[in-house]
Amino acid sequence: MNKKRILAVAVILLVTVSIGLFASSKLNNKSSNSAANTVCDLGVTCVDLYDNGASLDEVSVKVGESIQFNAKGSSVYHLANNSDQGSLSHDHGSAEKEHISSGDFSGDEAWLVKFSEPGTFNFSDENNPEIKILVVVYNPEGGAKLE
Numbered sequence: 001m002n003k004k005r006i007l008a009v010a011v012i013l014l015v016t017v018s019i020g021l022f023a024s025s026k027l028n029n030k031s032s033n034s035a036a037n038t039v040c041d042l043g044v045t046c047v048d049l050y051d052n053g054a055s056l057d058e059v060s061v062k063v064g065e066s067i068q069f070n071a072k073g074s075s076v077y078h079l080a081n082n083s084d085q086g087s088l089s090h091d092h093g094s095a096e097k098e099h100i101s102s103g104d105f106s107g108d109e110a111w112l113v114k115f116s117e118p119g120t121f122n123f124s125d126e127n128n129p130e131i132k133i134l135v136v137v138y139n140p141e142g143g144a145k146l147e
Contacts, residue, residue: 040068040070041068043065043066044065044066044067044068044112045059045061045065045066045067045068046067046068046070047059047067047068047069047070047133048070048072049069049070049071049072049073049075049077049125049128049131050072050073051073051074051075051128052073052130053130053131054131054132054133055072056133057132057133057134058133058134058135058136059133059134059135059136060135060136060137060138061115061135061136061137061138062137062138062139062140063115063116063117063118063137063138063139063140064114064115064116065114065115065137066112066113066114066115067112067113067115067135068110068111068112068113069102069110069111069112069113069123070110071105071106071107071108071109071110074106075106075127075128076104076105076106076127077102077104077105077106077111077125077127077128077131078101078102078103078104078105078125078126078127079101079102079111079123079124079125079126079131079133080100080101080102080123080124080125080126081100081101081121081122081123082122082123082124101126104127115135115137117137118137118138118139119137120134120135120136120137121134121135121136121137122134122135123135
């Protein structure tokens with residue numbers, strides 16, 4: 001009778017884990033469209049880009065923090081900041097209060113942007129018009145004035 005109990009517990013555990021994995025995949029259905037599994041470093045906010053949108057439409061980060069935009073769909077992405085506020089640096093150099101662009105990236109590629117001043121940044125994808133991401137950069141010590 002002991003073997004029957006152990007078997008019953010094992011079956012219940014297996015079913016519970018399977019249901020949990022199935023539910024998790026349904027809640028995060030955009031992950032099933034991913035072409036690659038790009039992982040962000042500790043302290044970097046990840047935004048995954050899919051053919052039909054982004055994992056986040058709005059992101060808040062502290063001054064000095066970074067956002068990594070990950071290509072997860074089959075599209076070619078080309079993000080551009082359409083704001084003239086704040087400054088940032090990225091893996092193609094740095095810019096202050098000017099139009100900044102990622103250039104084209106796709107597949108397993110990503111674009112890393114570090115924000116060096118408070119401000120708001122409106123990123124859109126020139127190749128995928130449904131992708132729009134608002135980034136708010138704030139100063140945790142107070143005094144961030146956003147317009």
